Amino acid sequence: MSRLLANKVALITGASSGIGQATVRRFAREGATVIALARRRERLEELAREYPGVTPFACDVTDHAALEQCVRQAVTPHGRIDVLVNNAGFSYYQRHTDSTLEQWRQTMAVNLEAYYVLAQLVVPHMIRQRYGRIVNVSSTQALASEPLVGAYAASKGGINAWSRTLAVDLAEYGILVNVVAPGCIHTEMSTIHGVDETTTPDFQEWYVRRRKIPLARPGQPEEVANAILFLSGDQCTYITGHTLVVDGGLTITF
Template identity: 40%
Template sequence: MILKDRVAIVTGGAQGIGRAIVDKFAAEGAAVAVADINREGAEGAAAAQPNAIGLGVDVSDPAAVERMVADTVKRFGRLDILVNNAAIVPFTAWDDVDFAEWRRIMAVNLDGVFLTSRAASDEMRKAGYGRIVNVASNVIVAGTPNLAHYVAAKGGVFGFTRALATELGKYGITVNSVAPGLTETEGVLASPHAAAFDFVQSLQAIPRRGVAADIAPSVAFLASEEAAWVTGSMLVVDGGHTRH
């Protein structure tokens, strides 16, 4: 169990990749705070684990993020790991992206990463230990139509990851990112992105659809002691889609 007795927050943990991360962390021995805008979903995901709590959290709300960290520490005594997975995945042609939608995507997908990292790292610095893993996306490498604001936000997540790793290393905190490719989740299957699976699969070195359980082990590795000498890095997990 590579995360035995660790305490983690996973944002966007009610379904999809986030839920797979919650399940993997619990299987590896971690106590988990499942944070999601969908409180009922977060509580359901937590109820399936032996040592977890579900929290309704809007990661773009500074006060809600502070409460998330405080509630986690109150319940488990400390905070070792933060996984920034919460995100909105839009599907909007560039000509239709107005400033309100641009700001909505940035507020959750990038501002949220700042807010949670600020609150969590303040707590981690007290202990001189921490792991922050940000879920980015391979679209920042490949570029994808109808996702300009999402690509911009996820590119910001990667840049922020590298900068924050530099800032926090001296406190015993590592900061890394995982960049999934198109992944078969409930949200993707219910969106226009599902139509891209066959095309994306044709570009991959591994010719099958990626699933959420393909992503979670990489996040667990970066959150563990096995990655103690890894920081400021991005691990691309996309079946070889962006190898070229």
């Protein structure tokens, strides 16, 4: 059986855990050569031992010189880069009145600015190839609101709006740009102040028993990776500027 990403070169950020890690594994199994970027080098090296097609690149996404080096390292041996998955992200939980401008700026630097910088770096290669797929991971926090996550929600809303414009800008070069917006996914990010949010009585009552999430469970990272895979491959040919919500129905309910 032919593999969905055979001969493709992909760069995936936030690759050391959760959605990014699941995406690296999924892409590698589909035959892609993957450059896996995150700060925790040992996690990336584990992935590389698991899948020979994976090359680790350890850096902080706010280090733009390192991002430049990463893209160069990805393109040089293969002569191309087909897929960029911008996925690295973080959140902090604070009321607006207690939050600081520094927290806001750090959130934008990781969740939004780094996405832009990486797109700047890969797009010239994609234009040369007349082929590319960019998948930006945002969040349902960009579509509906909760308290304490203002900067995060703003950064994710920025991803959605920017991605639509980027899709228009790059369409003539055969580059498709889409967004995956996960809802509540069971990853390290769902542990807040040391508590796995998906196991709390409140979560179980509201999201599961009362079905605020109609599918009545948190999602798994692999379920988001499948959506990213679809938007990253040759089976995606007539979809661009789209936000694909992967949330078990969370945002369709009151």
